[in-house]
Amino acid sequence: MPFIASVSKIDLPHRIAQQEAKEQARAMFAKNFPQVDRLIQAFDNTEIVTRNFCEPLTYYTSPNTFEERNGEYLEKALIWSVKAIEDCIKSANIDKLDITDILFVSTTGLATPSMDALIINHMRLNPHINRMPIFGLGCGGGVSGMAKANALAKANPDAVVLLVAVELCSLTLLTNDYSKSNFIGSSLFSDGIAACIVKGDNHPDNKKVSYQASSSKLYYDSLEVMGWDFRDTGFKVLFSKDIPTFINQHVREDIDNFLTGQGLKLSDIKNFIFHPGGKKVLDAYADALGVEGDFLQKTRSVMNNYGNMSSVTVLYVLEKFMNEGFEDGYGLMMAMGPGFSSEMVLLKMRNK
Template structure:
């Protein structure tokens, strides 16, 4: 374990516009053509989503009008950098580190495109060293928080001097497209929120919760389960209704395979840190893990208070559980496009 990197700090940030679920529900019939969509049949999803509020980088009225890809992406860049700066500054302060102490930066995000990448855009904001190693990660969706943390931990494991800054930001709300009448877009309107998270990882020998092995399981022929369609007016969400079924029927075997690879069993775990994709997915997770309903309490709390922030959400869950006195060996997990399950072992 002394060879493992550690979590020195974690911090989060959200944009200023708080969207109450009731207000979003009231607006939904205006946004979806009742003749071309299933909005009337799907309206219960707003109450059944387990969400009381979410945060958005744009006010609720912004969603009433159509917006093009260029406008959306510029909003993504501007707000993503602001949120990352806030979260990263707080994480550095909590860790007792300065910008000069950072040897590498990893940034995970999939809700917009930036070239130069977000890690380059945040470089001067944080006054990071000009020689800092940079790794932008795109396309992992909800799995990006766990996969990105694994890559950041690998970099931290290799450091002889300096620590690693891991950042994740998602502005899921900007992907809502007024002209998209698909069921997936309606469900996304009931689920998605915006947020960012930052972690400072210490190299081996530092104190704090330890980051053990990470891994992935990608199901064959599953590219249509989750992802984005790139459209003229933005990113169109892809959600398969089969996700809860896949979780119930197949995730336990994937977890067992990952643990066996590292000579572990379920009985060696003290608990789970899970990405809350939605209420149905949380129920399916508890079923496949043989947990009592409501056992993934922190995940349900974060979903209720912040919605689904894609890659960022599981990092909010981790922060909540660490603040609650996390102790023992935990498996962190999230599901993302591919269709992929991402795993990270954490020992506190």
């Protein structure tokens, strides 16, 4: 089976305290958003302490166009992707020319040629690399990207697959959008970049974290639950307050069905590598699954220290497991995203 050789994440230079972001949001919204005083406590309810931003906080108060913000996305995404990839290559002990495939996951900026082409050109990677740019999966993109990276490595046991996820959510903030969704989004979302190397089974490395199976599910008639509304001014965030309810209704059955297909049950999962969509989402997971103990501790820690970085966040959680330790046994990666959809990857995790 394919295995994960390394994971790297980026700590961006602008780490913003949640209370500082809260006061700026109040100033930005107060004049045109009558509900600001009633909803401002949402910043405290997130349990986020600090957030990762690609720009200083003052950037987000200055008038700018969608073209300018997307230009920043292109510049910053390339700079930090290259740094994450270089760290990942070093950790995996490979040469950059060994990479056979590259997947680039993002939902917060636009690029044609796609960002993977910019990365290959800048880093002078093998020009014959198989490219797979993936756009539009939102928070589910990290787990979906991991599943696709492993599918490529399973098809070619000699493969060295590079997965890169970049989400610069802060650059999508519309300063003249005084909707509730935009206000709540300003309390949650942040920026992150992660890279991962997945190798095929022919490589002789110590295969501590190996791929077992994956599952994708699209829920009919739920298109409005999460996504973007594309405007002249940019990306307008859309998400429903019913997401935790949706999780409570579906996630336990979906996980049970997936694990049953692999001859497993929920009690076999020792490491829960979940996307932290927010406090209410994690509480919904805890209620739905009923697992004893703080099984989402590492997930909560990433949310507390980084905020919701969309697709990238679950890879920060994975990096935390790989660098801080995990229990021998199975690991389950899971995230939900636009569609409405769920993505799962089953891992076998061994310390020796």
